[in-house]
Amino acid sequence: MSKLEQILILDPPGDLRFRGPFTDVVTANLKLRNPSDRRVCFKVKTTAPRRYCVRPNSGLIDPGASVTVSVMLQPFDYDPNEKSKHKFMVQSILVPAGASDLEALWKDAKPDDLMDSKLRCVFEMPSDLEKVSEPESSKASSGSRAAGLSTDDAETRRLLEESKRLQAEVGKLLEENRQLKDEGLRMRKANQFDSSVSRSSAAMLSKDPASRSLPSLLVVIAALFIGFFLGKFVL
Structure with a gap:
């Protein structure tokens, strides 16, 4: 059966x-x-x-x-x-x-x-568990890493802003320093020009004989005029 x-x-x-x-x-x-x-x-x-x-x-x-x-x-x-x-x-x-x-x-x-x-x-x-089983325990740590990254990002942004502010201040100081340098250069040029003019004038006076004899000539002419008038008055 x-x-x-x-x-x-x-x-x-x-x-x-x-x-x-x-x-x-x-x-x-x-x-x-x-x-x-x-x-x-x-x-x-x-x-x-x-x-x-x-x-x-x-x-x-x-x-x-x-x-x-x-x-x-x-x-x-x-x-x-x-x-x-x-x-x-x-x-x-x-x-x-x-x-x-x-x-x-x-x-x-x-x-x-x-x-x-x-x-x-x-x-x-x-299949999803097979993929997740290995990093399952790391989900929490990935979350903490994400939190750490967000904290790091905030700190990075703060440092970047501070760096930009410092760069702006350095640029301002450099500009002021450049202006001071330009002003000092202009003053030195002006002083050099004044001193050169004075030296050239002095040189011209020291080199021109006529300029040196001009006072004496005036004295002689004055004496002649005085003598002429006195002589005429006496006569």
């Missing part, structure tokens, strides 16, 4: 996916639906019972009803290079009319009466 096909409809049908990070309990839900007109008894088994907590791990599903099984993966150190070999199996059996002792039903069930479905466990890290 061939093995009975699973009467329950499983959702998901083949893989139980657990999404990290796995530093806390991660839960995957498995929905079992009974599409038949008979009651179905089920059990959920795993190859790694210490790593998972299953609630409920067994039960009874009425015709047309469904049950959600929570499979809770316990925290562990995730290694992306390690492939998961964990598997789950959902066994089910049709409940005969009038049966009430489910434990006895499972104990007395023949292998050909059992239906089962196997599921593979898949561990996955979301």
Whole structure:
């Protein structure tokens, strides 16, 4: 006699996916639906019972009803290079009319009466988590760096403004110094001109014999005039 096909409809049908990070309990839900007109008894088994907590791990599903099984993966150190070999199996059996002792039903069930479905466990890290997992702890530090940068920017702006102010003052002082230099140069030129004129005048007087004899000539002329008038008065 061939093995009975699973009467329950499983959702998901083949893989139980657990999404990290796995530093806390991660839960995957498995929905079992009974599409038949008979009651179905089920059990959920795993190859790694210490790593998972299953609630409920067994039960009874009425015709047309469904049950959600929570499979809770316990925290562990995730290694992306390690492939998961964990598997789950959902066994089910049709409940005969009038049966009430489910434990006895499972104990007395023949292998050909059992239906089962196997599921593979898949561990996955979301792509965004894979990108963030490494710098996740650095987000706070990046925030502090941003704050530090903003503080540095304010300090830089203050230093730039102070530098501009100092440059303006230096430019003003240089302009005043240039004006003072120009004024001093003009004064020196004027003094040089005055001194050169004085020296040239003195040189001319010292070099002109006529200028030196002019007082004597005047005295002689005056004496002649005086003698002429005195002589004329006496006569």
